[in-house]
Amino acid sequence: xxxxxxxxxxxxxxGVLPQAAWRLDPAGPVGVDEVRIRVERLNLDAASFxxxxxxxxGDGAAVRAxxxxxxxxxxxxxxxxxxxxxMLIGVVDxxxxxxxxxxxxxxxxxxxxxxxxxxxxxxxxxxxxxxLGEQVPCAGYAVLFARSVVAVLPDDLDARLSLxxxxxxxxxxxxARVVSGYVSPSVAVLGGGGKSGxxxxxxxxxxxxxxxxxxxxxxxxxxxxxxxxxxxxVALADARxxxxxxxxVSGALGGxxxxxxxxxxxxxxxxxxILATADGGTVIFFSMATSFAAAALGAEGLAADVTMLVGNxxxxxxxxxxxxxxxxxxxVRALFQARVAAD
Amino acid sequence: xxxxxxxxxxxxxxGVLPQAAWRLDPAGPVGVDEVRIRVERLNLDAASFxxxxxxxxGDGAAVRAxxxxxxxxxxxxxxxxxxxxxMLIGVVDxxxxxxxxxxxxxxxxxxxxxxxxxxxxxxxxxxxxxxLGEQVPCAGYAVLFARSVVAVLPDDLDARLSLxxxxxxxxxxxxARVVSGYVSPSVAVLGGGGKSGxxxxxxxxxxxxxxxxxxxxxxxxxxxxxxxxxxxxVALADARxxxxxxxxVSGALGGxxxxxxxxxxxxxxxxxxILATADGGTVIFFSMATSFAAAALGAEGLAADVTMLVGNxxxxxxxxxxxxxxxxxxxVRALFQARVAAD
Numbered sequence: 075x076x077x078x079x080x081x082x083x084x085x086x087x088x089g090v091l092p093q094a095a096w097r098l099d100p101a102g103p104v105g106v107d108e109v110r111i112r113v114e115r116l117n118l119d120a121a122s123f124x125x126x127x128x129x130x131x132g133d134g135a136a137v138r139a140x141x142x143x144x145x146x147x148x149x150x151x152x153x154x155x156x157x158x159x160x161m162l163i164g165v166v167d168x169x170x171x172x173x174x175x176x177x178x179x180x181x182x183x184x185x186x187x188x189x190x191x192x193x194x195x196x197x198x199x200x201x202x203x204x205x206l207g208e209q210v211p212c213a214g215y216a217v218l219f220a221r222s223v224v225a226v227l228p229d230d231l232d233a234r235l236s237l238x239x240x241x242x243x244x245x246x247x248x249x250a251r252v253v254s255g256y257v258s259p260s261v262a263v264l265g266g267g268g269k270s271g272x273x274x275x276x277x278x279x280x281x282x283x284x285x286x287x288x289x290x291x292x293x294x295x296x297x298x299x300x301x302x303x304x305x306x307x308v309a310l311a312d313a314r315x316x317x318x319x320x321x322x323v324s325g326a327l328g329g330x331x332x333x334x335x336x337x338x339x340x341x342x343x344x345x346x347x348i349l350a351t352a353d354g355g356t357v358i359f360f361s362m363a364t365s366f367a368a369a370a371l372g373a374e375g376l377a378a379d380v381t382m383l384v385g386n387x388x389x390x391x392x393x394x395x396x397x398x399x400x401x402x403x404x405x406v407r408a409l410f411q412a413r414v415a416a417d
Numbered sequence: 418x419x420x421x422x423x424x425x426x427x428x429x430x431x432g433v434l435p436q437a438a439w440r441l442d443p444a445g446p447v448g449v450d451e452v453r454i455r456v457e458r459l460n461l462d463a464a465s466f467x468x469x470x471x472x473x474x475g476d477g478a479a480v481r482a483x484x485x486x487x488x489x490x491x492x493x494x495x496x497x498x499x500x501x502x503x504m505l506i507g508v509v510d511x512x513x514x515x516x517x518x519x520x521x522x523x524x525x526x527x528x529x530x531x532x533x534x535x536x537x538x539x540x541x542x543x544x545x546x547x548x549l550g551e552q553v554p555c556a557g558y559a560v561l562f563a564r565s566v567v568a569v570l571p572d573d574l575d576a577r578l579s580l581x582x583x584x585x586x587x588x589x590x591x592x593a594r595v596v597s598g599y600v601s602p603s604v605a606v607l608g609g610g611g612k613s614g615x616x617x618x619x620x621x622x623x624x625x626x627x628x629x630x631x632x633x634x635x636x637x638x639x640x641x642x643x644x645x646x647x648x649x650x651v652a653l654a655d656a657r658x659x660x661x662x663x664x665x666v667s668g669a670l671g672g673x674x675x676x677x678x679x680x681x682x683x684x685x686x687x688x689x690x691i692l693a694t695a696d697g698g699t700v701i702f703f704s705m706a707t708s709f710a711a712a713a714l715g716a717e718g719l720a721a722d723v724t725m726l727v728g729n730x731x732x733x734x735x736x737x738x739x740x741x742x743x744x745x746x747x748x749v750r751a752l753f754q755a756r757v758a759a760d
Contacts, residue, residue: 079692079719081660091659091688093718094711157710191718223720244717316434317424345434349422359709359727366702366709366727367500368437374587374730375436375534376422377566382727384702384709387717 076105078220083193085149092219093191098149100193100217107172107220111164111183113194115234116210117241118160120268121339121362122153123208129155134205141210145196151189158362159189160208162216163227163237174220182233184240185216186223186393193217209234209414225393234414236397242270243396244387245360246277249335251389252356253277258284259332262323262350264313264343266305267295270360271337272409275304276399278333287326289313291338298412302405313338319346336361336385344368345376353379360385419448421563426536428492435534435562441492443536443560450515450563454507454526456537458577459494459553460584462501463611464682464705466551469496477548484553488539495533501705502532503551505559506570506580517563525576527583528559529566529736536560552577552757568736577757579740585613586739587730588703589620592678594732595699596620601627602675605666605693607656607686609648610638613703614680615752618647619742621676630669632656634681641755645748656681662689679704679728687711688719696722703728 076082080092083099092098104110118126118141130136145151151159166181177183185192194216202211218224227236253259261278265271266288275288288305290296291312299308311322313336323331330352336343341363348369351357357380359369369382400407419425423435426442435441447453461469461484473479488494494502509524520526528535537559545554561567570579596602604621608614609631618631631648633639634655642651654665656679666674673695679686684706691712694700700723702712712725743750 089658089660090685091692091715091718093714094659094685094688157708158714187718187720188714190714221720223717315432316437317432342433342437345437349434362710362713364709365500366707366712367705369709369727370705370730371436371501371531371533372434373727374566375434375530377530377564377731378729379731379733380729382729384712384716384725384727386721386723386725387713388720388722390722 076107078107080191080219083217091191093188096148098193100149100195100215104168104170104217106170107174108170109166109173109175109177109218110168111216111218112167113162113164113212113214113216115163115237116151116160116189116212117162117237118208118210119156119158119362120208121156122158122160124339125153125156137205138200138203142196142200145194150192150194156362161185161189161237161241162192163233164216167215175218175222175224177224182227183224184227184237185218186225186240186243223388228397231397231400235400235410238269238410238414239396239400240393242273243392244385244389245270245337246273246399247389247392247395248358248385249274250277250281250395252333252358252383253281253283256332258282260284260327261286261333261335262289262327262331263335263337264289264347265337266290266308267299268337269410269413272302272304272406273396273399274335274337276403276406277395285327287323289319289322298409302409304405313346314340314342316346316349320349323350331355336364339363341365345372348373348376348378348380351378351380356381356383358383358385419450421450423534423562426560436531439491441536443492443538443558447511447513447560449513450517451513452509452516452518452520452561453511454559454561455510456505456507456555456557456559458506458580459503459532459555460505460580461503461551461553462499462705463551464499465496465501465503467682468499480548481543481546485539485543488537493532493535493537499705504528504532504580504584505535506576507559510558518561518565518567520567525570526567527570527580528561529568529583529586566731571740574740574743578743578753581612581753581757582739582743583736585616586735587728587732588613588680589616589742590732590735590738591701591726591728592617593620593624593738595676595701595726596624596626599675601625603627603670604629604676604678605632605670605674606678606680607632607690608680609633609651610642611680612753612756615645615647615749616739616742617678617680619746619749620738628670630666632662632665641752645752647748656689657683657685659689659692663692666693674698679707682706684708688715691716691719691721691723694721694723699724699726701726701728
């Protein structure tokens with residue numbers, strides 16, 4: 075019997091879970107409770123793509139070569155600098171007889187577990203990708219374990235749109251859960267114009283938020299978010315500047331936020347998020363660029379009685395909630411379509 | 418007027434909060450809302466001391482030299498590798514006329530904000546320290562801001578004991594708050610034989626925990642924790658081995674824990690903590706060695722519906738709660754006295 079969490083695919087170091095492993099074994103036969111996917115497209119995590127692109131000064135060929143090198147040496151797309159991966163889309167190729175995932179060959183699916191723990195082989199050298207965007211056309215194979223999370227893609231939405239939505243579907247689900255624990259809380263979403271940020275704003279409103287503010291770094295994003303109509307207010311501020319950020323949030327909400335959601339994929343937003351949040355409030359960190367120590371010591375140093383959550387990408391029902399928001403909220407859909415077209 | 422969070426002491430980069438700064442200005446006159454402390458002793462954060470000691474192979478003179486170099490170049494004791502600091506004990510030397518901290522010259526105090534944001538000058542080259550323990554005899558000066566947190570040391574407890582307790586007083590306070598949100602939850606404390614772990618176990622029991630287990634790595638710690646009588650069960654496991662850890666916790670509690678508290682100051686405990694926790698449960702990360710990405714992606718990869726908290730070192734009333742536990746729980750007091758004597 076193979077391990078439901080994939081321990082049998084770990085090559086080194088032995089005994090750790092696949093996400094913690096340096097190298098996985100993506101080859102070999104499909105285990106009795108595994109599923110093999112024929113890959114069509116990878117969606118790199120935003121923090122990972124940004125790091126690679128900046129490292130290579132925007133040289134797409136060099137970015138592509140490094141992604142290939144990571145996958146071939148690690149047996150998974152696990153950026154060693156950011157620690158993050160992304161997700162993939164593909165077609166079910168083979169299903170082990172004991173798999174609990176209820177898939178059948180031919181199903182078109184997106185994985186909702188990170189690429190950092192998904193065994194992966196690339197067979198086309200990523201020849202169809204220019205290295206300039208997060209969405210990577212790709213031929214190859216990937217393996218799902220018994221305890222993986224996967225969504226069959228809906229027929230009524232474009233596959234690239236669905237992939238972009240599912241990639242960040244933990245954010246709206248956890249935001250909704252936290253918001254519904256308060257009575258009409260004020261909510262600030264840092265990076266409200268991005269994919270996870272727009273979904274978080276829509277989810278917060280639906281979950282009973284009072285005043286909301288989306289914080290964005292540049293005027294063009296402000297205009298797009300205003301047009302989308304997802305927040306009571308839109309404020310322009312650099313989330314890495316704690317004093318300016320807190321002033322912008324307080325100005326928009328009439329005081330610090332009860333719930334602050336961090337969806338900005340750059341380092342250094344911890345202190346601003348804490349300073350912008352009211353005592354008794356909650357900060358949800360969704361950015362993979364979050365520093366644990368900066369958050370913990372920042373709150374202590376500011377004597378801030380705030381609850382700080384590590385943004386867990388898994389909440390039951392998260393895929394359905396996020397897809398429903400895109401279907402039913404024209405503002406969310408428009409933002410996503412523009413983002414997908416730009417990638 | 419000076420900034421209540423100390424922005425005026427930041428030398429570089431300008432505009433960030435003191436904790437995020439590379440370098441602070443510890444010199445200059447005491448601001449109207451500041452307090453100057455004559456330092457007697459530093460208590461280095463456990464993760465920081467361990468990193469320095471391992472880097473120098475236990476060579477105390479080399480550790481001392483590096484601590485001096487960090488303080489003189491950064492104007493604070495902020496380990497650049499671990500990102501952590503510690504705290505200090507001293508006597509109030511000068512109080513600005515607008516300070517809200519209600520201190521007077523001569524008060525013996527411990528700072529409850531991290532050394533990573535406390536302007537500090539050392540004047541004795543740490544001549545009284547052998548570099549072999551976390552407690553550092555020290556002559557020098559430190560500055561508190563208006564929004565700092567500080568405790569006047571109690572007369573009925575040894576100062577070194579009080580300092581060790583106050584250093585980790587956020588852990589029992591947050592553990593108590595989380596435990597009281599469940600009905601008779603089962604609680605696992607990883608590193609239950611350490612200072613924060615022992616306090617967390619005692620706080621969990623007092624806050625209404627059902628079965629509790631303290632997990633420790635070696636037999637000597639197991640025996641000490643059993644003798645202290647702070648947990649229903651004591652289990653021996655390496656918290657970095659997820660499968661072994663989850664089995665040990667389930668064996669002791671009869672199933673996964675409702676609340677798991679991570680007090681182990683080594684990297685790589687995130688996956689084990691998540692795997693040892695029940696769906697609907699909460700993991701509290703107090704270790705500064707916690708990786709944000711490993712926690713976030715680990716929970717997602719395991720499809721684990723757990724709430725993950727960044728251990729905020731500040732909870733109102735935390736100092737009083739921790740000191741009261743040491744006074745009233747002989748098991749806690751015995752463990753602390755042994756730890757302090759060994760340092």
